[in-house]
Amino acid sequence: MENNRFDVKVELNIDTVQSGELTHTKISEPGQFIQMGDSMYLRFNESLDNDDTASILVKITESGEIHVKRVAKSTNLASLLYFTHQKHNTGHLETEYGILPLQTFTKDSKVEIVSNPLSGKINIDYDLIYDNNVIGNYKFRLIFSA
Template sequence: MENNSVNVNVELNMETLQAGEITHTKIVEPGKFTKIGKSMYLRFDESLDNNDKASILVKVGDDGEIHLKRVAKSTNLASLLYFTHKKHNSGHLQTEYGVLPLGTFTNDSVVEVINKPLSGKINIDYDLIYDNNIVGNYKFRLIFSA
């Protein structure tokens, strides 16, 4: 898989609305873009406190479904979320205490990739759902370029 990987610069901006409070997160990191068949993979790390890192993998399937996997070994947290335009999906959060089932509803999603020079964006607006309740509204804005 690494043989056809391209080094890219990744910028991820997240806006979260939870309990009436908006928070912003910005991640700027080097990453790798890989295409296998019609699926695309984007890997990068998120720098955490105490020089720790979380590994992030974004997969865009040939059907347009987006998978978002985040693993932070230092905090024993791993999440896997799925996004399909205007649909509900099931995912989960793995904690040291067990697995929490999480759902998403994708209000909007856009994936654009330009091959020469390689660049693109992945935008997802979604609701995060736990136990049939919306626990937050998220705006995920990722851009990358070689």
């Protein structure tokens, strides 16, 4: 299958509850939607302080599994998390001090993609787990459109 690439506008909202405290992150950036074979990818950058960026890649597999990779070179942090509806998955966080194994438990996930005009939604509700302890509850809401 040929590679299909489209410029898209990405809006990502993440609500995080850690130690009883709610934080909200909003990212609104241009990005690219790419279809290669049976997988779909969304690529965009997150603006950080000091005019720096982190690159984010979201992969949706044919089976509906979602992979989220985030790399921030300036802070030497990279994470790769996997999400499968109602399942535990193992991922990791790479730091300058080494690799920390992380787990996710996907409470709910939904992917809706429409081809004409190209648009979509990716919703993930999950727990982030380190050393068998839930360290945060997350609501990941990504909307994109061409």
